[in-house]
Amino acid sequence: MEPNFKVNMNEYLPLRDVVFNTLRQAILRGELKPGERLMEIQLANKLGVSRTPIREAIRKLELEGLVLMIPRKGAEVADITEKSMRDVLEVRKALEELAVQLTCDKITKEQIRELEEAAEEFKRILESSDVTEIAEADVHFHDIIYKATDNQRLIQLLNNLGEQMYRYRVEYLKNPEAYPQLVAEHEEIIRHIERKEKEKATEIVCKHIDNQVEAVIDVIRMKNN
Amino acid sequence: MEPNFKVNMNEYLPLRDVVFNTLRQAILRGELKPGERLMEIQLANKLGVSRTPIREAIRKLELEGLVLMIPRKGAEVADITEKSMRDVLEVRKALEELAVQLTCDKITKEQIRELEEAAEEFKRILESSDVTEIAEADVHFHDIIYKATDNQRLIQLLNNLGEQMYRYRVEYLKNPEAYPQLVAEHEEIIRHIERKEKEKATEIVCKHIDNQVEAVIDVIRMKNN
DNA sequence: ATTCTGTATCTTGTATACAGTGTACTTATA
DNA sequence: TATAAGTACACTGTATACAAGATACAGAAT
Numbered sequence: 209m210e211p212n213f214k215v216n217m218n219e220y221l222p223l224r225d226v227v228f229n230t231l232r233q234a235i236l237r238g239e240l241k242p243g244e245r246l247m248e249i250q251l252a253n254k255l256g257v258s259r260t261p262i263r264e265a266i267r268k269l270e271l272e273g274l275v276l277m278i279p280r281k282g283a284e285v286a287d288i289t290e291k292s293m294r295d296v297l298e299v300r301k302a303l304e305e306l307a308v309q310l311t312c313d314k315i316t317k318e319q320i321r322e323l324e325e326a327a328e329e330f331k332r333i334l335e336s337s338d339v340t341e342i343a344e345a346d347v348h349f350h351d352i353i354y355k356a357t358d359n360q361r362l363i364q365l366l367n368n369l370g371e372q373m374y375r376y377r378v379e380y381l382k383n384p385e386a387y388p389q390l391v392a393e394h395e396e397i398i399r400h401i402e403r404k405e406k407e408k409a410t411e412i413v414c415k416h417i418d419n420q421v422e423a424v425i426d427v428i429r430m431k432n433n
Numbered sequence: 434m435e436p437n438f439k440v441n442m443n444e445y446l447p448l449r450d451v452v453f454n455t456l457r458q459a460i461l462r463g464e465l466k467p468g469e470r471l472m473e474i475q476l477a478n479k480l481g482v483s484r485t486p487i488r489e490a491i492r493k494l495e496l497e498g499l500v501l502m503i504p505r506k507g508a509e510v511a512d513i514t515e516k517s518m519r520d521v522l523e524v525r526k527a528l529e530e531l532a533v534q535l536t537c538d539k540i541t542k543e544q545i546r547e548l549e550e551a552a553e554e555f556k557r558i559l560e561s562s563d564v565t566e567i568a569e570a571d572v573h574f575h576d577i578i579y580k581a582t583d584n585q586r587l588i589q590l591l592n593n594l595g596e597q598m599y600r601y602r603v604e605y606l607k608n609p610e611a612y613p614q615l616v617a618e619h620e621e622i623i624r625h626i627e628r629k630e631k632e633k634a635t636e637i638v639c640k641h642i643d644n645q646v647e648a649v650i651d652v653i654r655m656k657n658n
Numbered sequence: 659a660t661t662c663t664g665t666a667t668c669t670t671g672t673a674t675a676c677a678g679t680g681t682a683c684t685t686a687t688a
Numbered sequence: 689t690a691t692a693a694g695t696a697c698a699c700t701g702t703a704t705a706c707a708a709g710a711t712a713c714a715g716a717a718t
Contacts, residue, residue, distance in 0.1 A: 472700095473699075473700075474699075484700095506699080
């Protein structure tokens with residue numbers, strides 16, 4: 209058997225990053241609810257580490273806006289209001305537009321093929337699988353577009369904004385009535401990108417996001433009642 | 434005499450935030466140069482605190498992209514390349530466009546007056562003061578527009594992106610030839626916002642940023658030679 | 659009964675100690 | 689002289705100890 213040291217090297221992650229990812233997921237998936245306090249000792253015991261990595265992870269969550277720091281009191285999970293969601297989606301829409309325009313300019317033939325494959329994969333997964341897998345396939349499709357922009361900062365921001373609404377997107381994807389439209393929009397986007405029809409592509413992307421706004425807001429209203 | 438306890442309360446800042454702001458400024462102003470290592474003990478001694486607040490500040494700088502973490506080696510100031518600057522400005526342009534459009538919709542009479550004052554102040558400071566003050570007056574003008582968007586997330590991102598190019602904007606403002614155009618653009622922006630002429634306003638903002646791109650890139654090229 | 663005060667405790671904020679890893683320098687050997 | 693190995697040191701990663709502020713509750717005084 210061939211031991212693969214390289215993989216082990218790359219798999220090294222400081223505890224703070226493990227904690228960061230863990231807490232992040234817990235918040236985005238709703239396991240840690242808005243308003244809930246994040247107490248260091250308690251978390252440290254739960255995760256089997258000391259307070260130091262916990263604190264450093266919380267510092268990063270703070271900067272991402274996922275937790276709210278109250279001086280000398282500690283951190284709590286930030287509220288997610290309808291307003292804050294609208295704000296995120298407003299920004300996201302502008303950046304998605306930018307992304308698709310840049311992609312029209314820069315995409316390679318190889319990447320177009322990747323997009324087509326991802327769209328196929330998405331369609332296939334829609335039929336059989338659970339919501340999480342569907343969400344991942346959708347993310348993958350959009351990731352290809354992001355990557356084609358060749359703008360590192362834009363990619364980072366879009367990923368971040370996307371994750372902010374993770375749990376709402378999942379809810380939204382639970383409604384199978386929306387599936388045919390999603391598939392159609394994916395195909396339209398590919399076609400327009402392929403032909404470098406920026407305006408058309410932008411239009412579809414806008415519609416794509418606007419639909420999400422409606423759906424996400426519905427989910428939030430539901431949860432608050 | 435009336436003692437103001439409230440102010441004292443609000444002035445409390447954890448050491449980590451003091452350190453964060455200090456290091457951030459030092460990086461953005463170029464006092465800490467790209468590639469330079471940030472060694473914890475050294476910084477702790479220099480700033481007269483322990484390693485803990487230093488580390489927590491570095492975690493935040495890491496997430497902002499201002500420092501690069503190398504596992505088991507430590508932090509160093511992130512490189513600022515021409516490409517990374519173009520990327521930032523590309524995103525910033527899209528968000529500035531969004532901001533000015535939202536502002537057209539939402540701005541109040543009171544805020545328009547504030548804008549006019551800020552533009553006046555800017556014009557006045559241009560004549561007498563040093564570059565830092567000019568830059569601050571410019572930032573203030575744009576902050577009013579940001580605030581009028583009533584989108585917290587957008588404001589946060591724009592502030593962040595703006596600070597990323599702090600030192601280059603300062604360089605750019607050292608050239609007095611550009612001043613008349615800046616003043617004219619400010620006034621045009623106000624006029625279009627006032628009349629809610631979204632397209633026109635967007636156009637000026639684009640031009641405003643495009644000018645900056647050229648200037649910033651020039652500065653970077655100069656510094657690298 | 660209500661309010662104020664004092665105390666105990668809980669939590670964060672900060673400092674420091676300890677372990678492990680990477681790096682650089684020195685020394686020995688070819 | 690060049691190269692390789694070994695050793696010492698420097699720095700990060702993690703844990704823990706200590707200080708100080710916040711909170712909650714109990715008891716006393718009005």
